[in-house]
Amino acid sequence: MSDRSAILDIIKKEASFNLISHMLPDGDSIGSLLGMGKSLMLAGKNVKMYTPGHIPRKYSFLEGAELVNNEIIIEDQEITTIVLDSSDPDRLGIFKDAVMKSKTIINIDHHVTNQLFGTLNHVDSNASATGEIVYGILEDMDLEINEGIAEALYVAITTDTGSFKYDNTTPLTHQVVAELLRFGLSPGNLSQKIFDERPLSFYILLREALSSLEMYEDHAISVMTISKDIRERSGASTDELEGIVNYTRNIEGVELGILFYVESENEVKIGFRSKRLDVSVLAGKLNGGGHAKAAGCRMQGDFESVKARVMGEAFKMLHELQA
Amino acid sequence: MSDRSAILDIIKKEASFNLISHMLPDGDSIGSLLGMGKSLMLAGKNVKMYTPGHIPRKYSFLEGAELVNNEIIIEDQEITTIVLDSSDPDRLGIFKDAVMKSKTIINIDHHVTNQLFGTLNHVDSNASATGEIVYGILEDMDLEINEGIAEALYVAITTDTGSFKYDNTTPLTHQVVAELLRFGLSPGNLSQKIFDERPLSFYILLREALSSLEMYEDHAISVMTISKDIRERSGASTDELEGIVNYTRNIEGVELGILFYVESENEVKIGFRSKRLDVSVLAGKLNGGGHAKAAGCRMQGDFESVKARVMGEAFKMLHELQA
Numbered sequence: 001m002s003d004r005s006a007i008l009d010i011i012k013k014e015a016s017f018n019l020i021s022h023m024l025p026d027g028d029s030i031g032s033l034l035g036m037g038k039s040l041m042l043a044g045k046n047v048k049m050y051t052p053g054h055i056p057r058k059y060s061f062l063e064g065a066e067l068v069n070n071e072i073i074i075e076d077q078e079i080t081t082i083v084l085d086s087s088d089p090d091r092l093g094i095f096k097d098a099v100m101k102s103k104t105i106i107n108i109d110h111h112v113t114n115q116l117f118g119t120l121n122h123v124d125s126n127a128s129a130t131g132e133i134v135y136g137i138l139e140d141m142d143l144e145i146n147e148g149i150a151e152a153l154y155v156a157i158t159t160d161t162g163s164f165k166y167d168n169t170t171p172l173t174h175q176v177v178a179e180l181l182r183f184g185l186s187p188g189n190l191s192q193k194i195f196d197e198r199p200l201s202f203y204i205l206l207r208e209a210l211s212s213l214e215m216y217e218d219h220a221i222s223v224m225t226i227s228k229d230i231r232e233r234s235g236a237s238t239d240e241l242e243g244i245v246n247y248t249r250n251i252e253g254v255e256l257g258i259l260f261y262v263e264s265e266n267e268v269k270i271g272f273r274s275k276r277l278d279v280s281v282l283a284g285k286l287n288g289g290g291h292a293k294a295a296g297c298r299m300q301g302d303f304e305s306v307k308a309r310v311m312g313e314a315f316k317m318l319h320e321l322q323a
Numbered sequence: 324m325s326d327r328s329a330i331l332d333i334i335k336k337e338a339s340f341n342l343i344s345h346m347l348p349d350g351d352s353i354g355s356l357l358g359m360g361k362s363l364m365l366a367g368k369n370v371k372m373y374t375p376g377h378i379p380r381k382y383s384f385l386e387g388a389e390l391v392n393n394e395i396i397i398e399d400q401e402i403t404t405i406v407l408d409s410s411d412p413d414r415l416g417i418f419k420d421a422v423m424k425s426k427t428i429i430n431i432d433h434h435v436t437n438q439l440f441g442t443l444n445h446v447d448s449n450a451s452a453t454g455e456i457v458y459g460i461l462e463d464m465d466l467e468i469n470e471g472i473a474e475a476l477y478v479a480i481t482t483d484t485g486s487f488k489y490d491n492t493t494p495l496t497h498q499v500v501a502e503l504l505r506f507g508l509s510p511g512n513l514s515q516k517i518f519d520e521r522p523l524s525f526y527i528l529l530r531e532a533l534s535s536l537e538m539y540e541d542h543a544i545s546v547m548t549i550s551k552d553i554r555e556r557s558g559a560s561t562d563e564l565e566g567i568v569n570y571t572r573n574i575e576g577v578e579l580g581i582l583f584y585v586e587s588e589n590e591v592k593i594g595f596r597s598k599r600l601d602v603s604v605l606a607g608k609l610n611g612g613g614h615a616k617a618a619g620c621r622m623q624g625d626f627e628s629v630k631a632r633v634m635g636e637a638f639k640m641l642h643e644l645q646a
Contacts, residue, residue: 163486164500165518167511171501177487178497191488192598199575200542207533210526219523252522275515 003120007106008141010120014080016046020099021084021130022091023052027159027194029085030055032108032130034064035138035152036084042144050074052093058193062155063148074098080106083118085130087111108133110160128166128173131156135176150183154190163195201235202243208234209244209259216311217318219253223311225303227262241271249273249293255321256282256314260307268306271296282317286310326443330429331464333443337403339369343422344407344453345414346375350482350517352408353378355431355453357387358475359407359460365467373397375416381516385478386471397421403429406441408453410434431456433483451489451496454479458499473506477513486518524558525566531557532567532582539634540641542576546634548626550585564594572596572616578644579605579637583630591629594619605640609633 011017019037021029029051037049049068059065074095081102083089087109089096099105100117107118110133112125127133131153138145145153157177161169164177181187209224216223224244231238241261248257248271257273270286272279272295279295286309288297299306334340342360344352352374360372372391382388397418404425406412410432412419422428423440430441433456435448450456454476461468468476480500484492487500504510532547539546547567554561564584571580571594580596593609595602595618602618609632611620622629 158487162514163488164481165486165510165514167509169504169510171504174497174501174504178494178501181492181494181497186490187488187492188490191485195488196569196573197575198573200538203533203536203570203574207530207536210530210533213526213530215523247526250519250521251526252520 002122002124003118004122004137007108007120007122008137010080010104010106011040011082011137011141014045016076016079018048018050018074018076018079018081018099018102019084020050020052020081020086020092020095022086023093025051025053025055025059027059028129028131028156030059030062030065030068031152031154031156031159032084032134033068033152034062035131035149035156036082036134037067038064038149038152039138039143039145042146048074050095052095058197059155061193062152064152077101078103080104082106082108084108084134085110087114089115089117108137126170128168128170129157129160131160132173132176135180139179145180145183147183147185150180151185151190154180154185154187155194158191159194163191198240198243199236201237202240204234205231205236205240206244206247209247215251217315219251220255220318221258221314222248222251222254222256223258223260224248225260225262228264231261241269245271245273245294249275256318258310258314260303260310262303265302267298267300268303269296269298270306270310277317277321282313285313325445325447327445327460330431330443330445331460333403333427333429334363334405334460334464337368339399339402341371341373341397341399341402341404341422341425342407343373343375343404343409343415343418345409346416348374348376348378348382350382351452351454351479353382353385353388353391354475354477354479354482355407355457356391356475357385358454358472358479359405359457360390361387361472361475362461362466362468365469371397373418375418381520382478384516385475387475400424401426403427405429405431407431407457408433410437412438412440431460449493451491451493452480452483454483455496455499458503468503468506470506470508473503474508474513477503477508477510478517481514482517486514521563521566522559524560525563527557528554528559528563529567529570532570538574540638542574543578543641544581544637545571545574545577545579546581546583547571548583548585551587554584564592568594568596568617572598579641581633581637583626583633585626588625590621590623591626592619592621593629593633600640600644605636608636 021033037047040047081099105118107121109123110127110130114123135153208230212225214223245259259271261269274293278292280290283295283297286297344356360370363370404422428441430444432446433450433453437446458476531553535548537546568582582594584592597616601615603613606618606620609620
């Protein structure tokens with residue numbers, strides 16, 4: 001879905017813009033916001049940037065991060081709002097209502113699930129990241145890119161592709177990044193900040209998770225278990241469970257990795273990871289959902305009975321694969 | 324140093340080649356060997372491929388890996404030998420003498436320390452990987468690249484750049500990879516094989532290493548300790564210590580990460596990692612060596628006195644940084 005040329009006309013013509021990206025900010029939402037926002041400012045536009053939620057500390061080094069508002073209410077509705085990387089207006093949180101009343105809503109995104117809620121929509125699900133689309137727009141419009149803008153767009157793209165490891169990485173992705181690096185970026189410094197550094201609490205939690213590791217079915221299934229109490233004692237936030245569950249899959253021979261997070265005596269959150277199996281089917285059977293290689297669900301009941309139910313489905317799925 | 328055009332002439336003219344790359348084969352040595360070897364075969368050349376040492380299991384999926392010899396002695400000396408990714412003839416192990424007697428030695432490499440031992444040398448230390456140089460040669464000579472060859476060259480480049488995270492990654496690196504992906508590669512499958520999968524024994528060793536974690540100097544120094552006994556009980560090989568030491572650096576706030584590997588009552592191997600400090604200086608003071616961000620040394624003595632000596636130097640270096 002692309003109203004691209006109409007969008008380019010409006011960006012050229014208008015003098016003032018609000019720019020916004022989604023809640024629970026990530027590298028692509030922040031990078032595409034700052035990349036586009038800073039470039040429009042350099043072109044003399046009047047730009048305000050918004051994001052519902054705090055920018056994670058690891059992205060706060062990006063030039064212009066201090067200009068992003070996350071509390072100030074949007075008042076001006078006679079304005080064009082550019083919404084970046086947001087599949088659904090609900091992802092705009094406290095800013096949703098004000099954004100939806102804008103004179104014109106320009107919706108720029110790469111999620112295949114985008115609801116095309118804009119007055120004009122430019123949604124390209126072949127793009128690895130919204131940052132990749134923003135780069136194309138800046139290039140086509142001859143808008144300025146400097147080192148800070150290039151860093152923001154690099155962060156956007158490298159985050160959403162897992163440093164070019166995921167299958168959403170295309171030849172165009174690498175071509176765009178080749179151009180961005182010409183602005184003098186250090187992939188070493190940026191990657192260290194984004195990927196490799198985690199707080200000490202994460203590693204304490206990882207130690208506990210590895211201590212709980214169980215292997216089943218000739219090492220084809222790995223299981224880690226963390227209780228709320230253990231997580232709290234490690235000092236890790238629930239966000240960090242996301243990093244832990246990936247470890248279940250990274251063991252050689254494992255086809256299905258499972259992380260049980262025991263939230264309370266009566267509630268367990270379960271994460272699934274796989275290499276070839278479609279774990280969204282497994283999660284679906286347990287009233288959860290997700291993607292083919294990363295899915296999850298939440299179940300009521302004591303840990304032992306939840307685990308028995310999940311492992312039963314897991315064994316069944318594995319045997320179907322092996323049949 | 325580049326005799327590039329003379330090298331291209333010989334490759335065009337000659338009918339038979341021996342190709343060889345260095346001992347302790349890695350992604351770049353194997354990928355550039357197979358990429359060039361398979362392409363020359365498709366051009367109707369008579370090619371034999373050699374590597375001193377076994378190809379690690381994670382690279383054995385590459386097309387043509389089964390054609391690489393690691394034992395058969397090279398007899399024909401009236402031949403042109405192309406040496407890939409090898410800074411020094413000593414790195415050719417059991418094949419060194421036969422290679423050095425070849426009619427013509429073509430030396431293609433990217434190591435800045437290359438000793439230019441070839442009859443003709445094409446050494447480009449700006450290239451991220453020897454695979455990047457090989458791609459340029461195949462392109463210039465209009466030699467065929469198919470999916471298998473593209474996979475080999477992709478593996479070469481992604482291994483030596485840590486999936487495009489290291490500072491040796493250049494705009495040209497990304498341009499080359501953009502072209503390679505057009506042959507239908509799956510960055511997802513390849514990266515999972517190369518980077519993310521490790522044997523169970525590695526994770527058991529990681530658990531032990533994390534259990535030994537100590538933090539010093541307001542979390543600026545992290546220390547892990549592994550004894551030979553603990554490593555052996557985990558089932559991990561000494562190769563896997565290389566993966567463990569990187570974890571010392573990846574903790575937020577850490578400037579200097581140290582891994583002590585206690586080999587015996589009287590010998591300790593020490594690995595250093597850093598973000599900004601030049602740890603090759605630290606290792607040098609202790610009669611070791613390495614790179615700015617990754618270095619190491621080996622010390623005689625009981626663990627407690629070795630540790631005291633190393634920590635003394637480490638504190639001194641950190642205080643100089645903070646001064």
